[in-house]
Amino acid sequence: MLSRSVLRAATNGARSSSLVQTATLPGKSQCLSSVLRVPAQSRRSISVYGYTQAKALVYSKYGEPKDVLSLHTHSISAPHGSQVNLRLLTAPMNPADVNQIQGVYPSKPPFVSTLGTAEPSAVGGNEGAFEVISTGAGVKNLAKGDWVIMKKTGQGTWRTHAQLEESQLIKIENKEGLSPLQVGTVSVNPVTAYRMIRDFCEWDWMRAGEEWLIQNGANSGVGRAAIQLGREWGIKTLNVVRERKTPEETAALKQELKDLGATVVVTEEEMLTGGFRDLVKEATRGGREPIRLALNCVGGKNATALAKTLAPDSHMVTYGAMSKQPVALPSGLLIFKNLIFDGFWVSRWGDKNPELKENTINDVLQMTRTGRFKDIPVDEVKWNWKSEGTELAENVQGTLGGYRSGKGVFTFTGGDE
Numbered sequence: 001m002l003s004r005s006v007l008r009a010a011t012n013g014a015r016s017s018s019l020v021q022t023a024t025l026p027g028k029s030q031c032l033s034s035v036l037r038v039p040a041q042s043r044r045s046i047s048v049y050g051y052t053q054a055k056a057l058v059y060s061k062y063g064e065p066k067d068v069l070s071l072h073t074h075s076i077s078a079p080h081g082s083q084v085n086l087r088l089l090t091a092p093m094n095p096a097d098v099n100q101i102q103g104v105y106p107s108k109p110p111f112v113s114t115l116g117t118a119e120p121s122a123v124g125g126n127e128g129a130f131e132v133i134s135t136g137a138g139v140k141n142l143a144k145g146d147w148v149i150m151k152k153t154g155q156g157t158w159r160t161h162a163q164l165e166e167s168q169l170i171k172i173e174n175k176e177g178l179s180p181l182q183v184g185t186v187s188v189n190p191v192t193a194y195r196m197i198r199d200f201c202e203w204d205w206m207r208a209g210e211e212w213l214i215q216n217g218a219n220s221g222v223g224r225a226a227i228q229l230g231r232e233w234g235i236k237t238l239n240v241v242r243e244r245k246t247p248e249e250t251a252a253l254k255q256e257l258k259d260l261g262a263t264v265v266v267t268e269e270e271m272l273t274g275g276f277r278d279l280v281k282e283a284t285r286g287g288r289e290p291i292r293l294a295l296n297c298v299g300g301k302n303a304t305a306l307a308k309t310l311a312p313d314s315h316m317v318t319y320g321a322m323s324k325q326p327v328a329l330p331s332g333l334l335i336f337k338n339l340i341f342d343g344f345w346v347s348r349w350g351d352k353n354p355e356l357k358e359n360t361i362n363d364v365l366q367m368t369r370t371g372r373f374k375d376i377p378v379d380e381v382k383w384n385w386k387s388e389g390t391e392l393a394e395n396v397q398g399t400l401g402g403y404r405s406g407k408g409v410f411t412f413t414g415g416d417e
C-alpha cells in the first residue's frame with residue numbers, strides 16, 4: 001500500500017538522520033511496503049520526513065480481545081497517487097468486531113505484514129469515521145479536512161491513522177450538522193435496521209400507522225435505529241428489552257425508547273408470561289393492525305415468542321444471536337400461518353449493493369442532520385498517544401457483556417505526530 005515512497009524515505013533517513021538508530025526496517029518476509037516501527041522519542045524526526053506516527057489495535061491469532069489484542073506502533077509515509085492518509089475520529093466496538101477477533105465470525109480479515117508487525121496480523125474494528133489529513137496527487141474527490149468512512153467492512157478501523165486508496169472510501173458529502181459519532185456509527189447498525197425494514201416486508205403505505213413490527217434487543221444500536229425508522233415511516237413498533245436491576249431503571253429505559261418513538265416497550269419477562277397475548281391483542285386492536293415483521297437478534301424462547309405474534313404471511317428476520325440459543329419454531333407457524341424466516345447480514349448485502357448502501361447511509365445522515373435520527377448512548381473511550389494497549393483491549397472485551405451505559409466507542413484525541 002505504501003510502496004516506493006516508504007522505501008525511498010526510509011533509505012534517505014537511514015543515510016542522513018537519527019532514523020538510522022531508531023527505525024526497524026521490515027524483515028525480508030514482510031511486505032516491502034511495510035511501515036517503519038519508530039520509538040516514541042524519535043517521532044518528531046519522522047514527521048520531518050513526511051511520516052505520520054500511527055498506532056493500531058491488532059491481533060495475530062484468534063481469542064478473547066483482552067488476550068490477543070495489542071497496540072502496534074508504526075508510521076505512515078506521505079500519500080502518493082490515489083492514496084489518502086487518514087486520522088481516526090471515532091470508531092465503535094460492535095458485537096461482531098469481538099466475534100471476529102474470537103475467530104467465530106464468518107468474515108475474517110486476512111493476517112498480513114503490511115504494518116510491520118512481528119507476526120502477520122489484522123487491525124480490529126469494522127466501522128468508524130476518519131478525517132482526511134493528506135492526499136496523493138492522483139486523488140480526485142477528497143481533500144484535507146473531509147470526513148470519510150470505509151466502503152467495506154473488514155478494513156480495520158481501530159487505528160489512529162491509516163493509508164487507503166480513494167476507491168476504498170465513502171466521502172461524507174456534507175458534514176455540516178453531523179458529529180463524528182453519528183458518521184462513525186452509521187454504516188452498520190442503522191443500515192441493517194433500514195434494509196431489514198424496507199426489504200423484507202411490503203408495507204401497505206396507505207395504512208401508515210396501522211401496521212407493526214416487533215423486535216427484541218430493542219435497546220441495541222440496531223434496535224434503536226429500527227424504532228426511529230419505524231416512527232419516520234409510520235410503522236408502529238413493539239419492542240422487547242431486558243429487565244434492568246431495579247424497576248425504576250427498567251421504567252427509565254422504557255421511557256427512553258418511547259421518547260425515540262417506540263410505540264410499546266415490554267421486558268423479556270413480560271413477553272414470556274401469559275399476559276403478553278392480551279397486551280398484543282389490545283395494542284393491535286384485536287389484530288386489525290397486523291404485526292408484519294419481526295426482527296430477531298436474540299434467539300431462543302425470545303425469538304419464538306416474537307414469531308407467535310406475527311400475522312399470516314409475515315417475515316421474521318434473524319440478524320444476531322445474542323443469547324447464543326438457536327431459533328426453535330412451532331411447525332404450525334410454518335404450515336398454517338405461512339411465516340417466512342430470513343436472515344440478514346449487512347456485510348454481504350453491502351458488498352453486493354455498494355450504491356444502495358451509500359444511498360442508505362446518506363438517507364440516515366440526512367435524517368440525523370434534521371434531528372430526526374438520534375445518537376445512540378455511548379461509553380466513550382478516549383484514545384490518545386499515551387493510551388495503553390491493555391486498557392483499549394479491556395474496553396473491547398466489555399462489548400459482549402451487555403447492560404452497558406452505552407456502546408463502547410473509541411474517540412481519538414491525539415492529533416498527528
Ligand SMILES: NC(=O)c1ccc[n+]([C@@H]2O[C@H](COP(=O)([O-])OP(=O)(O)OC[C@H]3O[C@@H](n4cnc5c(N)ncnc54)[C@H](OP(=O)(O)O)[C@@H]3O)[C@@H](O)[C@H]2O)c1
Pocket residue numbers: 093094095096188189192217218219220221222223241242297298318319320321322323324344345346347400401402403404407
Ligand atoms: N447481521 C447483521 O448484518 C448485523 C448488523 C449489525 C448488528 N448485528 C447484530 O445485532 C445485534 C445487536 O448489535 P448492536 O451493535 O446493535 O448491539 P449493541 O448496541 O452493542 O447492543 C447489544 C445489545 O444486545 C443485547 N444483549 C446482549 N446479550 C443479550 C442476551 N443474552 N439476551 C438478549 N439481549 C442481549 C443488549 O441488551 P441490554 O441493552 O439489555 O444490555 C444490547 O441491547 C448483535 O447480535 C450484532 O451482532 C448484526
